[in-house]
Amino acid sequence: MNRKVSIISTDIFPSEMRTSLGRNLTYGMLDVIGRAIVIGEYDNVAFPTEAELARKHGVSRAVTREAVKMLTAKGLLSARPRQGTIVQPQSSWNLFDSDVLHWLLERKFSIELLRHFNQLRVAIEPEAAALAAVQATDQERAAIGAGLARMVAAEAGADNTLAADIAFHVAVLEGSRNPFYKQFREMVASALATSIHFTNRIKGRSASIEDHRAVYDAILRRDCEGARCAMRRLIGDVLELIGEAEATVTT
Amino acid sequence: MNRKVSIISTDIFPSEMRTSLGRNLTYGMLDVIGRAIVIGEYDNVAFPTEAELARKHGVSRAVTREAVKMLTAKGLLSARPRQGTIVQPQSSWNLFDSDVLHWLLERKFSIELLRHFNQLRVAIEPEAAALAAVQATDQERAAIGAGLARMVAAEAGADNTLAADIAFHVAVLEGSRNPFYKQFREMVASALATSIHFTNRIKGRSASIEDHRAVYDAILRRDCEGARCAMRRLIGDVLELIGEAEATVTT
């Protein structure tokens, strides 16, 4: 039977819309406007009024307002009567929001952003590993081991390298048993996804697996300091590669 | 003249509404519902429908929907037709959203939350100090010095102790020149505001000032490792006190 197709998927937001967002007009608007803001489309021009936005995208004001409200919640916009809606300075954007993060990554890819990412990772993940060494349950330790196993399997072509790597690092974060550390899942996944080109290209994978195994072993024997150091070494290496790449570009 | 008073300040959201949120019905709903969720009011009961929420609070569905959309953006809710609106598991809440953070702190204050806070700080701030030692501009270094000066002044009663402490730590974060570190402003401010009782009660303030000065000095002489260690010592002490308090409670 020929079911009538929703207007969303056809007319207004054809294909590029992020799939993690809902599939309706409001989320479509959220995605379109959010991306436009992050790209800098409104840096030197006034942000349109609700009515203009609605007309421009062919949706009602209600939908527009809901999208604007979501962007306000994420720190990208603020709205006041008579003044209008204005783009907030980047410093007040919620960078730990996964939508904002994705929009930022879609932007011109910068090595600087990647460095900032990994400068954060080098703070977070070693501490998370140290906590995991002390606090993780047996189940969580097993998950870290499973991540490592997937990496080994990936080396033999039996699994996806990136997915395995992410699984390992996320398992460590989970093992910290601290909700704030767990929040970095998205961020670490994004950082790995964008930096895998560097790490793969320059250094052999087996070396990387040995480094990961060092982290795992330290966590298993509840060696807090050992886990911290091993993880720091792991990410420090990446950071170093990024620094070299940056130096090459600027030279 | 007797201007007509807005319904907000009188009828629906009398006094307790968070002032950092806007002063209109939508933000009022956001605050009321967000707080209710965090407190756990809907843990075992179904979340009301839009219509019920609107009726219960005496506002239109449009306002209700906008508030719900903002809570969706913060990760507390998700909504689907027929299924209704449901509270998301706490793991998907955006804990780095300042509203969510405030709601959480309003909840039953737990030493565990405070420990989780500071377990994160002990990862973030030493690295931030290390980065600041290398990267901060003269102006940013001056801001750190100013924060320290305020702490000294506060000791003599000429400034607010808490505000001065926050100013110092925020200045260090700013000095890292990394947007991701800067995001922790709110979090550090909250952590300090809630933990000041501990630190003040147990150890003398002058000792704390000496610790802060050590951080500042290391940053000034661009001593990356020194700044890291000094900051780690500073927060490690707090963490230790929290651990003792926790042990006392559970014993």
Next chain:
DNA sequence: GTTTACTCAATTATCATATCTATCTGACTT
């Protein structure tokens, strides 16, 4: 008896329109 297909109803999603409220601008008054 199991699967498939269909209908129904509940709930969110969307739209259109009207009115209210806050706030800026500029003219007017004192």
Next chain:
DNA sequence: AAGTCAGATAGATATGATAATTGAGTAAAC
């Protein structure tokens, strides 16, 4: 000058109607 008022603008709110989605129950098909 300083204060006051009127108009204009843009977001805020209300309302009522319609569409889209999907879980659950029910009938039909095999």
